[in-house]
Structure formats: structure tokens, C-alpha cells
Amino acid sequence: MAVSQATRAPRRPRRPRGPLAPYAFAGAAALYLVLFAGVPILKGVQLSVTDTQLINPNGGSSVGLDNYAALVGDEVFLRSVVTTIVYAFCTVAGSLLLGTVSAVVLNRAFPGRFLARAVAVMPWAVPTVAVVMVFRWIFNNDNGVANAGLSALGIGARGWLTDPSYGMPSVLVATVWKVTPFVMLVVLAALQAVPEELYEAARVDGAGMYSTFTTIVLPHLMPTLRIVGLLMTIWSFRRFEIIWLLTGGGPAGVTSTIVISVYEQAFGNSRLGFAAAIGVLGLLLSLAVTLVYFVIETRTERKNRVAA
Amino acid sequence: MPTITFNGISKSFGANTVIKEFTAQVPDKDFLVLLGPSGCGKSTMLRMIAGLTEITAGELRFDDRVVNDLSPKKRDIAFVFQSYALYPHMKVRANIAFPLVMDNHRWWHHLPVVGALARRAVLKRPDVAEKVDAVAAMLELTDYLDRRPRALSGGQRQRVALARSLIRDPAVYLLDEPLSNLDAKLRAQMRAAISALHARVRKTFVYVTHDQVEAMTMGTRIIVLNDGVVQQYGTPKEIYDRPANVFVATFIGSPPMNVFVAEATGDGLRVGDRLIPASREVAGRVAARGEAVIRMGVRAEKVTIHPADADVENAIEARVVNVEHLGAETVVGFTLRRDEGAGVVGAAATSGLFSARLAGEVPLSADTPCRVGFDLDTVTWFDHASGRRVEL
Amino acid sequence: MIARRNLGVGVRTLLATLLVILAGFPLYWILNTAITPKDTLYTGGQRLIPDVSRAGHLFSILVTDRSFLRWITNSTVVALGTTVTSLLMATLAAYALSRYRFFGKGIMGFGFFATQMLPEALLVVPLYSLFASLGMLNQLYGLVLANTAFAMPVATFILKAAMDAIPYEMEESARVDGCGALSILQIMVVPLIAPSMAAAAVIAFFDGWNEYLFATTFITDERKWTASTGLASFIGDFLIPLDTVFSGAFLFAVPAVVFFLVMQRRIVSGLTAGSVKG
Incomplete structure (x- = not known):
């Protein structure tokens, strides 16, 4: 593929119907995104420098950077940033680890693999609202199966969604359960691209399962894991529904991530301007991570090119 | 029906110029072959004729009409791609009829469903169906009309691509290495088939290839291209007998023409340290050009080879390097160097290697001395510095 | 060597079993809860193996709650609308991104990717005020418009990856045969990428189907609720029996699970190609 592209390289730049055609094709989508994502974001940025209230969303007067200034020293906000980072880190680490292990396990043939694979992807497809319902029921203090199981083992019941020390782990369990299949599917696809000869060569060299994985498979997976890691991170930063419906940010605010604070400030405390300021800072966090990713990616690419 | 005129055509991709100042005129109904090694710009040339690639500078005319800015469909052309570019989701019949279907395109065919039904209706029209059947019969595709391209062999796909180009009866046929994906036997058959087609439709064909056999057997005229520059434009016979440079x-002919570097001395022409017998008079004419060194081109079939001890006139000593027995003929590779012996491989073995093509079986074995002769009257002379052919 | 290989198979089977249990249990628990009588649920009597003869209770919400069907209908309308608008724009945009070089292409690609970063919780406020001023609150098409902003970029990545795989020569041949750019897209490209179109459609459909935040914020009229809003309203509502609620959860999840399973392979190849190249 690379070869044929190289020899045909001069033929690629072509404009079948004048320079306007691509704009005609892409115009609708671009305009749409500007209207329904770009403008609202700008509006959000604009809101963030006002004291707008929910009852009068178009009122509000400019307060300059007061909202941001207030956030800098705000302990609740700083805690939500830490919570977001902890939530994102654990989700990404957990789903990448479990997803990769599941993919490696399901990659080789064994009886019942088809069924196992089907079951393993299902959590991804289940609507979040349904996921929340079942996890709330599983984690129910009195009649939940989690506590029933613990009692049967002779361990006391836990307040999974009511005890501040278990709030975050419970949310993480539900989240990782829901998002791991995506990682697994993508890694499974990447595993197909590992040439069979490499496995054979490793076997000839007498490599065991573990060393085959670390020396052959993992290097092949790294580019995929990086991009999936990026997606998982920025998705974690904005994930709202599962946390909101499971704990509402509680108990005692331990699962209140940035987006939860945004929603709470906006619709709980009616402070739209203040909420927008939090949201903008959260977006900057995502942008920073994306930027770091692209810097690393370009650097690795350059290194690989030099090596080649 | 058009005469194609290239008037100073150039093509650049950024700073990279792939066609330089191309000027030529192709008479109507000719079979023009664009011949050259890969990367010489011949496909780009063809795509510019088709309107698939923009022309950077110069003028392309069909008769008196400048077509530089005309879209492909307005040029009345058909294009056969190297990969055939069949439409995989359409049956053979729909593939062949597609140009006719598009001739009947109306703006409302862009509507979903309605457009699809309208296109199907065109396909079923008696006049369209008749044309498809006729073209399919001509190319022996009648039995395959209801198949999809995926279910066809390489040769059949190739014929579908030809049928699709025939259906609209265009003024110019453009073919981009159409036979390069076929095996040798099929390629020979298709060469004849395309030639017959040209004779039958009597339209202008422009055919791109890197295969000199295709060029020599099919073309009425050949343009030899290298590095974006036209090397020679002429009939196959002119190009073979009187190569311009x-x-x-060395590109035309198999094996290629032998080119010796010779020096005119008072005794005659010298190639290395060998004096060519009876060449004093020729050497005089060479010296008269004001330059002692010249290149001599000798076709392999004009070279004769004799055993080392044979008593022949006008032969020089040489050494047989290899012998290829092809049945009806024998190709002998020889060198004029003395020190080259057995055991030399790779590039060193072929540099300074010349060839002779002899009729029948010749009892020679590799790595033995021999004597080589040729008639000085059959030599093509080239200027040493520029490589251009010169008359003595 | 053989012992080690057998050990490998053993470990693999063990891990696979564990995986199936972990992934499958909550799903199984939805079914289990839906067919367990509510009195049993509230007294801690739920069994690991339920009374299978009550399997009919999986559908109990259809009988006991009239509004559920209406919510499902609303969700279907929103999901179909999201699919149509997303795919229409995504097909055109993907073609431009796949086949042309143009000024602004890089910005556009980044903009499409950037939608993956936008928190709905931040967007929901300005969108709310926008929709309020346009009178689009409590309208299902308002949800369609909001969801499309998130579904369309993903669909574009999937379709662009598929279009990148179509050989140029085929399109050039179509041009010689008389196709304009729009005809090429309609007659050549779209039929050839039909599987990826289907995958993109499934993803867009369930973006609309599953979405909760916009639905719950923009729609206050209970008759226009989507199933996600309706079901979420059951959370913490003790008047609705839990087995009925789980019957709703089951019926809400089934279409998504079935479609994703069927389209799994296409979705993944589209997503990976799209995100890696995009």
C-alpha cells in the first residue's frame, strides 16, 4: 500500500470540479457544527465572564474574570478537579488494562469464543440509564446483591452509594464495566494486524506467553493504546450521565467531577455564569491533554521515521 | 474526428516537472503508443489528454478546439484503466452501459430512489440493450452480462473495460497499460484483439505502455518518452532502424542495441585496445567530424560470432560470457575485455556485456574465447557527448 | 513445553470465564430483577436463579405503564431523526475530507475531533437559552439537532475511513463516463460503502436513543419524554414496582444490544480507522 501510494503520489492532488466543490460538500456539516457546537461554546465562554442566573438566562452583566478568580481559591472547585483527574486516571487505567487483557484472552480460538466475545461487548451497547438502574440495584444497601454476597462470605454490608469511602469505587466499577468493551474491541482489531510470523518466530526462539506479549504484542499495540487512551481520557473528563444518575456527585461530594459541578451550579444553584466558568476550565483541561498527546505522537512518529 | 495537437505541453507537481515542453501532432485514426520506462510521465500525458489531470502550461487541441479546460465527459473520449476500474457493485451489463446511462442523466436523477429507478429504466431501454448486446457479442462477453466483475477472470474484466469504452463510440480511445495485469499468453491474444478493434472502429487510439513489444506490434506511431522529455516520435520501423539517440x-529491441565507444586513429577505429579491421576509411570520416571519439550502435542480430580459431575476415577477439538457447535462435552475451573470466557476478558481469542474436542452435559454451564480426555499413552512429544519432 | 501450552489454555479458559461472568452479570441481573416478584425484591429474597416460568414479566411494563410505549416512540423519533440528519451531512463532509484538498481542511478535521472533548454539561446551558429563544424547547426535533452535533462527527470519521479505501481510478472512470461529483458520490461511493453507512447509522441511532442530559433538560412535557428520561424518572421513585422498572430497562436496552452485536465488526473498524487517521 505504501509503495503504490509513493509511486502514485503525484496523482493525488486533484480537483474534479473547481475549488468550490469541497466547500459545497463539507459546508453543511461545518456550518452545523459551528451553529450547534461552536456558537454554544463561545456563548459558554461569554457566559463565564457574567453573573447570569438561570431565571434570566439572557440577563446577567459582565463581571470580568471574577468567576475565574473565585474558582482559583475555591476549595470545592479544586476538589472537583482532583476528583476528575482521579476518576479519569482510574477509568483509563482500569479500562485499558482490562480491555487489553480481555482482547488478548479472546484473540486466540477456544471453544465458546464467539459467545464469550458477544457477552463481553454487550456492556458497551447497553444505554447508560439502564446501566445505572442495575448498578443502583446491585449496590442497594438493604436488598442489593453486592451486600448479599458480602454477607454470605461473612463480611459486613457496605454503603456502596451512601458511604463516602465507597462512592468513588462504586462509580468507577460501573464506568469501567461500561467502557472496557470499547477498548477491548479496538485492541482486538489491532491484534489482527500483528503478523502471525512474529508469534511463530517468538515460539521458535522459545519465548513464553509473557515475554511474547511484552516483546511482540505490546509494541504493536502501543499506537492503538495511545489513541484509545486519549479518547478514554477526554471522554472521562466529560462523562456526566453515569455519575449524575448513580450518585449525583455524592455521597458528600466525593464523586463530584467538574462536569457534575457545572450542572449543579447551573441547575441546582442557578448560577449559569459561574457554572460556565467551571466548564470552560474543564474544556481547557481536555485541550491540554489532547495537545500533549499530539506532541508525543508527532515526536514518536519523527523518531520512528529516523529509525526507519 | 480529431487530430490531436500537443503544443508545448508541460506538467509540474509543485517543483517537480514531469512533462517538459511536449509538442507533437497525432493524425486522426492513428494508433499512437506512448512508450517509456516507468515514471517517465507517459501516464500523466494520457491523463492530461483525458482531462483527469490539469495541464500546467501549453495547449492541447482536438482539431482546432483547445480542450485544456474541458471536462473529461465533454472531450468525447473513452479511457481504459490499468486496473480496469470496473464498478464492483454493478453487473457487467450495467458496467458496459454506464456511459449511456450517464448520457441520459437529468438533474432529478440526483433524487434518491427516483434516480435509481430512472437509471434502471435507461438500462432496460431497447436501444441501450441492443448496443450493449452488440458490444458484448463483439468481445465475447454475452454469457457474462449478468455477473458482477468480482466473478470474472482477469481477461474477462479486461474485455468488460474495453466494452465499456466502446459503447459510446468515442472519437478518441485512451488506454493506460491495459494489458499489464494479464499473463503472457493472454497478453499476446489481447494485443491482436486490440489491433483488430482499432482497425474495426477506425478511431484515434492513444496507448500507454512500457512494453516495447506492445508498442512495436500495435502502434502506427510511437512516442518514446524519458524523464518527461520526448526522445523520438515516429513509426515503429523508423524508431527501430533509426533511433534518435x-x-x-537501447530501450527498443530485445536484446537492446550494442553501443560501443570507439576512437578514430590513423589505423582505423579502436574499441578499447581492439582495432576494428578494415575501418580506416570510416575512421577518416569520424575524424573529419572534428572529434575522435564516437559511439557505434550495432543491433544484436547484425553481430556474427565465430569460434576463436575460425579463419574469418574482419572479426575481432572477444570472450563468450553466456549463451541463451531459445530454440529458433541463440542469444550470446560477450565481452571485449580480456581479463573477465568465470566467477564474475552481479553488475560487474553485465557491464561491458554485449549481445549477439544468432539463428538456430549455435555450439558455443560460456567463458570461451571467440571472434566477433559485424558489417560497418549497418552501424548506427551516435555523438559521444550528446548521445544523438549522427550521419557519417 | 506441552505442559506449558496446556497451562496456557487453562489460564485462558479461566480468564475467559471470569470475563464473561464480570461482563454478563449486570445484564443478567436486569433480566433476573425484571422477572422476580416485587415483594421478593423488597424483602431481600432475590435468587441467583429466578423462577424462569415468569419470563413473560420481562414485558410487564408494556401492560402496566401506558406512557412507556409513548416514550419509546419518542426515543425512536429522536433516534431516527438524528440518524438521518447525521448521515446526510456526514456523507457529504466525509467525501470532501477524503477526496479533496482545500483551505480549512485541517481546521475542519480538528473541529470534528474537538467535538469529542466538549462536555454536554457545558453545552447544555447555552443550547438551552438558544432553544428557549427559538421556541424549540419541548420539541423532539430540538433534541435531534442537539444530538446530531455529537453523532455527525463520529459518523464522518467512519465514512471517511471507508471512502479512503475506494480506488481513485474507479471515480476517474466514472468521470470519463460522464459523472459529476454528486453523481459519483451517489452512484459509486455510497453503494460501495454501504456496510460502513450501516455501522454509522447504528451508532448515530443509538446516540439519539441513549442520550439523557439534553432530553431531560430540554423536554419538560411528560408526554414528550424519551425513554431515557422516563426510565430515569423511576430512579428513586418507590411508587413504581422495581420489577416493572427493570422490564423497562430490559426493553430499552434490547434494540441497542442486538444492533451493536450485529454490526460489531463494522463499527470497530470504522471507529479505529476514523480515530487513528482523523
Whole structure:
């Protein structure tokens, strides 16, 4: 593929119907995104420098950077940033680890693999609202199966969604359960691209399962894991529904991530301007991570090119 | 029906110029072959004729009409791609009829469903169906009309691509290495088939290939291209017998023409330290050009080879390097160097290697001395510095 | 060597079993809860193996709650609308991104990717005020418009990856045969990428189907609720029996699970190609 592209390289730049055609094709989508994502974001940025209230969303007067200034020293906000980072880190680490292990396990043939694979992807497809319902029921203090199981083992019941020390782990369990299949599917696809000869060569060299994985498979997976890691991170930063419906940010605010604070400030405390300021800072966090990713990616690419 | 005129055509991709100042005129109904090594710009040339690639500078005319800015469909052309570019989701019949379907395109065919039904209706029209059947019969595709391209062999796909180009009866047929994906036997058959087609439809064909056999057998005229520059434009016979320069001489012919570097001395022409017998008079004419060194081109079939001890006139000593027995003929590779013996491989073995093509079986074995002769009257002379052919 | 290989198979089977249990249990628990009588649920009597003869209770919400069907209908309308608008724009945009070089292409690609970063919780406020001023609150098409902003970029990545795989020569041949750019897209490209179109459609459909935040914020009229809003309203509502609620959860999840399973392979190849190249 690379070869044929190289020899045909001069033929690629072509404009079948004048320079306007691509704009005609892409115009609708671009305009749409500007209207329904770009403008609202700008509006959000604009809101963030006002004291707008929910009852009068178009009122509000400019307060300059007061909202941001207030956030800098705000302990609740700083805690939500830490919570977001902890939530994102654990989700990404957990789903990448479990997803990769599941993919490696399901990659080789064994009886019942088809069924196992089907079951393993299902959590991804289940609507979040349904996921929340079942996890709330599983984690129910009195009649939940989690506590029933613990009692049967002779361990006391836990307040999974009511005890501040278990709030975050419970949310993480539900989240990782829901998002791991995506990682697994993508890694499974990447595993197909590992040439069979490499496995054979490793076997000839007498490599065991573990060393085959670390020396052959993992290097092949790294580019995929990086991009999936990026997606998982920025998705974690904005994930709202599962946390909101499971704990509402509680108990005692331990699962209140940035987006939860945004929603709470906006619709709980009616402070739209203040909420927008939090949201903008959260977006900057995502942008920073994306930027770091692209810097690393370009650097690795350059290194690989030099090596080649 | 058009005469194609290239008037100073150039093509650049950024700073990279792939066609330089191309000027030529192709008479109507000719079979023009664009011949050259890969990367010489011949496909780009063809795509510019088709309107698939923009022309950077110069003028392309069909008769008196400048077509530089005309879209492909307005040029009345058909294009056969190297990969055939069949439409995989359409049956053979729909593939062949597609140009006719598009001739009947109306703006409302862009509507979903309605457009699809309208296109199907065109396909079923008696006049369209008749044309498809006729073209399919001509190319022996009648039995395959209801198949999809995926279910066809390479040769059949190739014929579908030809049928699709025939259906609209265009003024110019453009073919981009159409036979390069076929095996040798099929390629020979298709060469004849395309030639017959040209004779039958009597339209202008422009055919791109890197295969000199295709060029020599099919073309009425050949343009030899190298590095975006036209090397020679002429009939196959002219190009073979009177190559314009060393590049053409060594590109055409199998094995390629032998080119010796010779020096005129008072005793005659010298190639290395060998004096060519009876060459004093020729050497005089060479010296008269004001330059002692010249290149001599000798076609392999004009070279004769004799055993080392044979008593022949006008032969020089040489050494047989290899012998290829092809049945009806024998190709002998020889060198004029003394020190080259057995055991030399790779590039060193072929540099300074010349060839002779002899009729029948010749009892020679590799790595033995021999004597080589040729008639000085059959030599093509090239200027040493520029490589251009010169008359003595 | 053989012992080690057998050990490998053993470990693999063990891990696979564990995986299936972990992934499958909550799903199984939805079914289990839906067919367990509510009195049993509230007294801690739920069994690991339920009374299978009550399997009919999986559909109990259809009988006991009239509004559920209406919510499902609303969700279907929103999901179909999201699919149509997303795919229409995504097909055109993907073609431009796949086949042309143009000024602004890089910005556009980044903009499409950037939608993956936008928190709905931040967007929901300005969108709310926008929709309020346009009178689009409590309208299902308002949800369609909001969801499309998130579904369309993903669909574009999937379709662009598929279009990148179509050989140029085929399109050039179509041009010689008389196709304009729009005809090429309609007659050549779209039929050839039909599987990826289907995958993109499934993803867009369930973006609309599953979405909760916009639905719950923009729609206050209970008759226009989507199933996600309706079901979420059951959370913490003790008047609705839990087995009925789980019957709703089951019926809400089934279409998504079935479609994703069927389209799994296409979705993944589209997503990976799209995100890696995009």
C-alpha cells in the first residue's frame, strides 16, 4: 500500500470540479457544527465572564474574570478537579488494562469464543440509564446483591452509594464495566494486524506467553493504546450521565467531577455564569491533554521515521 | 474526428516537472503508443489528454478546439484503466452501459430512489440493450452480462473495460497499460484483439505502455518518452532502424542495441585496445567530424560470432560470457575485455556485456574465447557527448 | 513445553470465564430483577436463579405503564431523526475530507475531533437559552439537532475511513463516463460503502436513543419524554414496582444490544480507522 501510494503520489492532488466543490460538500456539516457546537461554546465562554442566573438566562452583566478568580481559591472547585483527574486516571487505567487483557484472552480460538466475545461487548451497547438502574440495584444497601454476597462470605454490608469511602469505587466499577468493551474491541482489531510470523518466530526462539506479549504484542499495540487512551481520557473528563444518575456527585461530594459541578451550579444553584466558568476550565483541561498527546505522537512518529 | 495537437505541453507537481515542453501532432485514426520506462510521465500525458489531470502550461487541441479546460465527459473520449476500474457493485451489463446511462442523466436523477429507478429504466431501454448486446457479442462477453466483475477472470474484466469504452463510440480511445495485469499468453491474444478493434472502429487510439513489444506490434506511431522529455516520435520501423539517440536505441529491441565507444586513429577505429579491421576509411570520416571519439550502435542480430580459431575476415577477439538457447535462435552475451573470466557476478558481469542474436542452435559454451564480426555499413552512429544519432 | 501450552489454555479458559461472568452479570441481573416478584425484591429474597416460568414479566411494563410505549416512540423519533440528519451531512463532509484538498481542511478535521472533548454539561446551558429563544424547547426535533452535533462527527470519521479505501481510478472512470461529483458520490461511493453507512447509522441511532442530559433538560412535557428520561424518572421513585422498572430497562436496552452485536465488526473498524487517521 505504501509503495503504490509513493509511486502514485503525484496523482493525488486533484480537483474534479473547481475549488468550490469541497466547500459545497463539507459546508453543511461545518456550518452545523459551528451553529450547534461552536456558537454554544463561545456563548459558554461569554457566559463565564457574567453573573447570569438561570431565571434570566439572557440577563446577567459582565463581571470580568471574577468567576475565574473565585474558582482559583475555591476549595470545592479544586476538589472537583482532583476528583476528575482521579476518576479519569482510574477509568483509563482500569479500562485499558482490562480491555487489553480481555482482547488478548479472546484473540486466540477456544471453544465458546464467539459467545464469550458477544457477552463481553454487550456492556458497551447497553444505554447508560439502564446501566445505572442495575448498578443502583446491585449496590442497594438493604436488598442489593453486592451486600448479599458480602454477607454470605461473612463480611459486613457496605454503603456502596451512601458511604463516602465507597462512592468513588462504586462509580468507577460501573464506568469501567461500561467502557472496557470499547477498548477491548479496538485492541482486538489491532491484534489482527500483528503478523502471525512474529508469534511463530517468538515460539521458535522459545519465548513464553509473557515475554511474547511484552516483546511482540505490546509494541504493536502501543499506537492503538495511545489513541484509545486519549479518547478514554477526554471522554472521562466529560462523562456526566453515569455519575449524575448513580450518585449525583455524592455521597458528600466525593464523586463530584467538574462536569457534575457545572450542572449543579447551573441547575441546582442557578448560577449559569459561574457554572460556565467551571466548564470552560474543564474544556481547557481536555485541550491540554489532547495537545500533549499530539506532541508525543508527532515526536514518536519523527523518531520512528529516523529509525526507519 | 480529431487530430490531436500537443503544443508545448508541460506538467509540474509543485517543483517537480514531469512533462517538459511536449509538442507533437497525432493524425486522426492513428494508433499512437506512448512508450517509456516507468515514471517517465507517459501516464500523466494520457491523463492530461483525458482531462483527469490539469495541464500546467501549453495547449492541447482536438482539431482546432483547445480542450485544456474541458471536462473529461465533454472531450468525447473513452479511457481504459490499468486496473480496469470496473464498478464492483454493478453487473457487467450495467458496467458496459454506464456511459449511456450517464448520457441520459437529468438533474432529478440526483433524487434518491427516483434516480435509481430512472437509471434502471435507461438500462432496460431497447436501444441501450441492443448496443450493449452488440458490444458484448463483439468481445465475447454475452454469457457474462449478468455477473458482477468480482466473478470474472482477469481477461474477462479486461474485455468488460474495453466494452465499456466502446459503447459510446468515442472519437478518441485512451488506454493506460491495459494489458499489464494479464499473463503472457493472454497478453499476446489481447494485443491482436486490440489491433483488430482499432482497425474495426477506425478511431484515434492513444496507448500507454512500457512494453516495447506492445508498442512495436500495435502502434502506427510511437512516442518514446524519458524523464518527461520526448526522445523520438515516429513509426515503429523508423524508431527501430533509426533511433534518435542512445536512449531509444537501447530501450527498443530485445536484446537492446550494442553501443560501443570507439576512437578514430590513423589505423582505423579502436574499441578499447581492439582495432576494428578494415575501418580506416570510416575512421577518416569520424575524424573529419572534428572529434575522435564516437559511439557505434550495432543491433544484436547484425553481430556474427565465430569460434576463436575460425579463419574469418574482419572479426575481432572477444570472450563468450553466456549463451541463451531459445530454440529458433541463440542469444550470446560477450565481452571485449580480456581479463573477465568465470566467477564474475552481479553488475560487474553485465557491464561491458554485449549481445549477439544468432539463428538456430549455435555450439558455443560460456567463458570461451571467440571472434566477433559485424558489417560497418549497418552501424548506427551516435555523438559521444550528446548521445544523438549522427550521419557519417 | 506441552505442559506449558496446556497451562496456557487453562489460564485462558479461566480468564475467559471470569470475563464473561464480570461482563454478563449486570445484564443478567436486569433480566433476573425484571422477572422476580416485587415483594421478593423488597424483602431481600432475590435468587441467583429466578423462577424462569415468569419470563413473560420481562414485558410487564408494556401492560402496566401506558406512557412507556409513548416514550419509546419518542426515543425512536429522536433516534431516527438524528440518524438521518447525521448521515446526510456526514456523507457529504466525509467525501470532501477524503477526496479533496482545500483551505480549512485541517481546521475542519480538528473541529470534528474537538467535538469529542466538549462536555454536554457545558453545552447544555447555552443550547438551552438558544432553544428557549427559538421556541424549540419541548420539541423532539430540538433534541435531534442537539444530538446530531455529537453523532455527525463520529459518523464522518467512519465514512471517511471507508471512502479512503475506494480506488481513485474507479471515480476517474466514472468521470470519463460522464459523472459529476454528486453523481459519483451517489452512484459509486455510497453503494460501495454501504456496510460502513450501516455501522454509522447504528451508532448515530443509538446516540439519539441513549442520550439523557439534553432530553431531560430540554423536554419538560411528560408526554414528550424519551425513554431515557422516563426510565430515569423511576430512579428513586418507590411508587413504581422495581420489577416493572427493570422490564423497562430490559426493553430499552434490547434494540441497542442486538444492533451493536450485529454490526460489531463494522463499527470497530470504522471507529479505529476514523480515530487513528482523523
